[in-house]
Amino acid sequence: MSGYWLMKSEPDECSIDDALAAPKSTVPWTGVRSYQARNFMRDAMQVGDGVLFYHSSCPEPGIVGIARVASGTRPDPTQFDPASPYFDAASKAEQPRWLLLDVQTLRKTRLLSLPELRATPALADMLVLRKGNRLSITPVEPQHWQLITRQLLA
Structure with missing residues (x-):
């Protein structure tokens, strides 16, 4: 793996x-509606990059699994679907605004909760822990990846 997310x-x-439960444990990562997160997918993420699968907007947010980027980007079809909560009337098929890529889940782990992440001094500068950060995709430094995966796989 060359990059981590x-x-x-x-x-x-x-x-x-x-x-x-999805075929080949692979899902399209739809609904990204942040330009910065979209640009990470488009410009920086590569097939094979490691992914920390994080549950958000739930009673116990945190890392719940390890995955990998399984495809390059392509247009996200939800932007064109008026019935989708991710519909974007300004996005046109000939010039799509939003992208997705496929993510393959490699394994479910124990929950590494947000409070547990915050309580680890070596992770203090991790982007997801910064005050006000609401990005759905953030890069992970190699040393953070190694520490977290050691904790999850121990």
Whole structure:
């Protein structure tokens, strides 16, 4: 793996269990509506990059699994679907605004909760822990990846 990412998903939309139950444990990462997160997908994420699967907007947010980027980007079809909560009337098929990529879940882990992440001094500068950060996709430094995966796989 050359790059590492934390990707947030609301469990009501796509939980770690949903991802594991999908064919080849692979799901399209739809609904990204932040330009910065979209640009990470488009410009920096590569097939094979490591992913920390994070449940957000739930009673116990935190890392719940390990995954990998399984495809390059392509247009997110939800932007064109008026019935979708991710519909974007300004986005046109000939010039799509929003992208997705596929994520393959490799394993479910114990919950590494947000309070547990915050209580680890070596993770203090991790982007997801910064005050006011609401990005659904953030890069993860190699040393953070190693520490977190050691904790999850111990």
